[in-house]
Amino acid sequence: MASAVHVTTTDNAPATITPAPAPVAPAPNGRTVQITPGTALALVGGGTAAVLVVGTVLVSMLLAVAITAASVAVCAVVLKSLLNQQGKQS
Template sequence: MFTPKYPPNDPAPAPTVIQPQTAPAPAQSHVPVAPPAPASNRPTIQLTPGSTLALVAGGGAVVLVVGTVLVSMLLAVAVTGVSVAVVAIVLRLLVKDLHRER
């Protein structure tokens, strides 16, 4: 039940190594030429001033909302801690008064 189950080995063909063809190079050219970069199929995003302003405003709103939530949570923890401390003091005083009456 707890033994790992591995997928069966897939016999893939061995990668083929392509040897570059050696062509006589001109005597003056010693720098290899890189192949051209493939064209990207992704659409490009063009930001206009209006869309940039909308992005900045949206980011600012997100920062304000997240900051408000975090500060509210911090205040809730602080208030809870103070109230637990007050309850502990009151209980300690009540227990102390009970022991005096005996």
């Protein structure tokens, strides 16, 4: 971006160079977020609901893992018992 330069001359004086004024930055829009009590209550309610949903999902996943582990343990005990009985009969 080229800046404009103004040159002034008179008959008896040397030429003087006056730089163009610097461009002024535009003023900020002034748009701010205002949280009303209703909006704050909605945000708190939404956050609470999200935490409860995530907590429920995590607890159900933990319960599924615990049930699977118990089932595998029961299967291991049954297989061990069957293998021990087969070894005693031979």
